[in-house]
Amino acid sequence: MGRYVIRRLLQMVPVFIGSTFLIFFMVYALGDPVAAMFGDRAPDPATAAQIRADLYLDQPLWKQYLHYMGQIFQGNFGTAFNGQPVTELMAAAFPVTLRLTLVAILIEMIAGILLGVFSGLRRGRAVDTSVLVFTLVVVSVPTFVSGYVLQFLLGVKWGWVKPAVSIDAPLGELLLPGVVLALVSLAYVTRLTRTSIAENARADYVRTAIAKGLPRHRVITRHLLRNSLIPVVTFIGTDIGALMGGAIVTERIFNIHGVGFQLYQGILRQNSPTVVGFVTILVLVFLFANLIVDLLYAVLDPRIRYA
Amino acid sequence: MTTTPEPKLLDVRDLKVEFRTRDGIAKAVNGVTYQVAAGQTLAVLGESGSGKSVTAQAVMGILDTPPGFVTGGEIFFQGRDLLTLGREERRKVRGAKMAMIFQDALSSLNPVLSVGAQLGEMYQVHRGLSRKAARGKAVELMERVGIPAAAARVGDFPHQFSGGMRQRIMIAMALALEPELIIADEPTTALDVTVQAQVMDLLAQLQREFHMGLILITHDLGVVADVADTIAVMYAGRIVETAPVHQLYRAPAHPYTRGLLDSIPRLDQKGRTLYAIKGLPPNLTAIPPGCPFNPRCPLAQDVCRTDLPPLYEAGPGRASACHFWKETLGGAR
Numbered sequence: 001m002g003r004y005v006i007r008r009l010l011q012m013v014p015v016f017i018g019s020t021f022l023i024f025f026m027v028y029a030l031g032d033p034v035a036a037m038f039g040d041r042a043p044d045p046a047t048a049a050q051i052r053a054d055l056y057l058d059q060p061l062w063k064q065y066l067h068y069m070g071q072i073f074q075g076n077f078g079t080a081f082n083g084q085p086v087t088e089l090m091a092a093a094f095p096v097t098l099r100l101t102l103v104a105i106l107i108e109m110i111a112g113i114l115l116g117v118f119s120g121l122r123r124g125r126a127v128d129t130s131v132l133v134f135t136l137v138v139v140s141v142p143t144f145v146s147g148y149v150l151q152f153l154l155g156v157k158w159g160w161v162k163p164a165v166s167i168d169a170p171l172g173e174l175l176l177p178g179v180v181l182a183l184v185s186l187a188y189v190t191r192l193t194r195t196s197i198a199e200n201a202r203a204d205y206v207r208t209a210i211a212k213g214l215p216r217h218r219v220i221t222r223h224l225l226r227n228s229l230i231p232v233v234t235f236i237g238t239d240i241g242a243l244m245g246g247a248i249v250t251e252r253i254f255n256i257h258g259v260g261f262q263l264y265q266g267i268l269r270q271n272s273p274t275v276v277g278f279v280t281i282l283v284l285v286f287l288f289a290n291l292i293v294d295l296l297y298a299v300l301d302p303r304i305r306y307a
Numbered sequence: 308m309t310t311t312p313e314p315k316l317l318d319v320r321d322l323k324v325e326f327r328t329r330d331g332i333a334k335a336v337n338g339v340t341y342q343v344a345a346g347q348t349l350a351v352l353g354e355s356g357s358g359k360s361v362t363a364q365a366v367m368g369i370l371d372t373p374p375g376f377v378t379g380g381e382i383f384f385q386g387r388d389l390l391t392l393g394r395e396e397r398r399k400v401r402g403a404k405m406a407m408i409f410q411d412a413l414s415s416l417n418p419v420l421s422v423g424a425q426l427g428e429m430y431q432v433h434r435g436l437s438r439k440a441a442r443g444k445a446v447e448l449m450e451r452v453g454i455p456a457a458a459a460r461v462g463d464f465p466h467q468f469s470g471g472m473r474q475r476i477m478i479a480m481a482l483a484l485e486p487e488l489i490i491a492d493e494p495t496t497a498l499d500v501t502v503q504a505q506v507m508d509l510l511a512q513l514q515r516e517f518h519m520g521l522i523l524i525t526h527d528l529g530v531v532a533d534v535a536d537t538i539a540v541m542y543a544g545r546i547v548e549t550a551p552v553h554q555l556y557r558a559p560a561h562p563y564t565r566g567l568l569d570s571i572p573r574l575d576q577k578g579r580t581l582y583a584i585k586g587l588p589p590n591l592t593a594i595p596p597g598c599p600f601n602p603r604c605p606l607a608q609d610v611c612r613t614d615l616p617p618l619y620e621a622g623p624g625r626a627s628a629c630h631f632w633k634e635t636l637g638g639a640r
Contacts, residue, residue, distance in 0.1 A: 202371075205417040205418070209417070210369045210401070211401060212401065212428065212429060212432075213399060215432070218432065226417075227418065227419055301419055302419060302421075303464070303466050
């Protein structure tokens with residue numbers, strides 16, 4: 001197990017370098033950040049040259065990258081063009097997004113698994129069919145539609161929740177955005193769980209559990225669910241990364257000042273240090289989420305052993 | 308209890324089970340009647356699809372419903388008709404009073420729970436023991452069925468055991484609460500021949516020790532001969548013959564039983580083509596009228612194609628569902 005983790009951590013190094021270089025390359029090569037700083041007015045050539053030299057922008061790309069990486073590992077993610085250190089932006093944005101992700105993951109886990117279990121145990125009956133139709137609809141509706149519609153109905157028309165989230169984003173206000181963010185994944189979790197449950201419900205060991213005279217709830221939770229959740233856990237694990245980075249639309253709709261919001265602003269203003277910095281962190285989140293999922297596999301299924 | 312005569316441990320009367328599928332209603336069990344007394348072994352013999360496992364599942368109360376439904380009959384167990392019990396009462400009988408051993412121990416044990424947890428669960432659920440006490444009981448059980456280093460292996464998972472050891476664990480699980488009745492559904496089919504004998508010996512020994520009733524479901528005539536007291540031969544969801552084991556081997560009273568016995572490979576017939584009953588078992592959604600065996604029977608007459616034979620008494624403790632049981636018993640071949 002220990003050796004496996006070390007090997008996986010070492011494998012992360014090239015993935016990390018490769019992906020961050022790609023991001024760096026795309027963001028820096030596809031626009032002139034100095035021009036972007038000045039907006040509509042053309043900068044004074046001497047000032048522009050001075051700024052370029054200060055920011056290492058006159059160096060070749062690979063040197064810029066090395067310099068940037070060197071700084072990152074010293075905890076310096078650079079400065080946004082408005083003068084704020086990127087780390088400060090991160091410190092403000094990540095806790096908010098983390099809370100949003102947490103709400104979304106909880107919703108998708110609880111609702112998705114419950115719906116999946118109920119429909120899986122009643123395969124082919126009315127409950128199952130309606131859940132399937134529901135998930136199909138949810139998957140087909142893009143987030144910017146479901147987000148605005150729910151915001152309008154619940155937030156504006158009926159006034160059940162605040163339509164926009166305040167700056168410090170307390171958990172209560174994140175409930176609706178959490179639902180919106182979770183919807184599509186929730187549908188996937190439901191369908192995954194349903195298929196898995198329906199398949200395993202006919203397994204021999206479930207029949208054994210019934211023959212042992214176990215109460216129905218114990219047969220389902222301890223024997224059936226334990227085995228059925230293995231594919232679901234994988235999905236949820238990888239989804240953590242996706243939700244954290246993919247909340248751009250949801251955060252825009254509900255005016256949440258999280259990672260998605262900062263990224264959106266960064267891209268819009270060609271604020272390269274912000275974009276590269278945030279994405280670098282997201283790459284790390286993805287990598288570690290995947291590692292944890294793979295390790296969880298072995299916990300859930302003892303037949304899997306890592307050496 | 309001093310009542311005379313002693314009631315049978317299990318008394319199944321005219322049991323009927325059908326499966327309602329898209330392709331029609333499959334009549335899997337069509338009026339099965341059998342009894343098992345404490346300490347006795349009943350072997351239920353039959354081809355795949357003869358209804359022997361379905362009957363057992365109905366007795367255990369683990370039929371897949373839907374599509375399987377018990378549509379008639381009674382299952383008296385220790386004097387109570389199980390079919391009239393509520394779901395919760397029925398559950399308390401399962402595992403505690405009657406237990407089942409399945410064919411393939413690898414797929415029948417939960418792959419993600421340790422064998423200790425699966426064995427101990429019986430005590431936790433039925434006896435309310437703590438997890439720790441249940442684990443101790445699990446070790447005892449494992450020792451009892453001859454698993455070496457039981458205390459060290461109690462936390463192992465099913466896939467870490469050999470086939471024979473896994474089946475021993477299945478047996479231990481069935482035995483956990485010392486049930487009055489054990490139903491073993493082809494307990495040795497998935498095992499090597501040498502291991503088969505060990506497992507059967509263990510089962511027979513434990514049965515004697517606890518004075519349990521045993522229903523042994525099998526299609527292997529060789530397994531039956533040594534351990535069973537009575538044999539019930541099933542065909543198309545019916546019992547076609549019942550007899551004490553040695554009488555059945557010596558002189559079968561049903562052409563189907565005779566066919567089965569003739570198709571056992573024998574050393575003195577080496578080199579000759581092995582006998583096989585011609586034809587196939589009937590489709591359970593369309594069982595032929597009359598005797599269900601008539602299309603395959605060498606003795607079939609007109610009456611067999613029209614009249615369903617009842618179970619004729621064919622001697623003390625014997626019965627045969629054949630219009631021509633006397634001729635069959637007499638050895639007309």
